[in-house]
Amino acid sequence: MKTYKINIAGMERALPLCAINDDLYIGAFIIVGDPSLSEHCARELLKIAPEFDYVLTAETKGIPLVHEMARQRGDAKYIVARKSKKLYMVDPFFVEVQSITTAARQKLYLDQLDVETMKGKKVLIVDDVISTGKSLEALEELAERCGANVVGKMAILAEGEAADRDDILFLEKLPLFNAEGEPIS
Template structure:
């Protein structure tokens, strides 16, 4: 098996390449369970962000990183685009995207209240890191 030697902010990881399509392999990790990585990387990412009003992520892998960044920035909330329409959503807004990891089109949903919050605001989209080879 081939691996990608990955280093970020002094943390080293060995990531296996996973073929997701013909002639496309990704060295991808799910930061969801990597507390050390999230706590190490989040402050550096915050330093590199331009001024923003909101952080937003897609459900689910980027949630922990976005939470930590919003906490460091003193934000009271961040926005999560859901992968399905939820019954609690009022006037939801949807957008179709093509996912590299699942190799198919997905629809992301925002509650209308969240859409109203970010309309006209500076929003940074936070996602987990993917390395291509």
């Protein structure tokens, strides 16, 4: 398997290259199960984060990152938009999203308790990788529907054209790759 070596604010990892189609590959960034990477990236993101009350992420890969960010700041809570409606959710808010790493459209849900928690608060949207930005858009829509003030959007990596955006903060750029494993953007 081809890999891409990346330095993330001083920590190196080798990312396996995975096909999106015959001509386009992405570097698979897997933070789940890597606590030292979660701790390192959380610390580095907090250095550049705007002032916020709560962090919001989507299930699943952003969870270890926001958990560690909250732990390092001493926060008692962070908020996770869930990929399925849970039994405890009464009249949840939801939006639909199509992510580059997910085969089908999915919904992201927030419980009413999380909705009330975010109302009128400064919310920072955090993800592991920003590529198309569709997950960020969905999270931003959820936060705004809750009456939250989105103060920033950030990720560990910005993939492809996402690195050219001026509305997100990130630690490193992650290129896209051709079938030979060579960076193309």
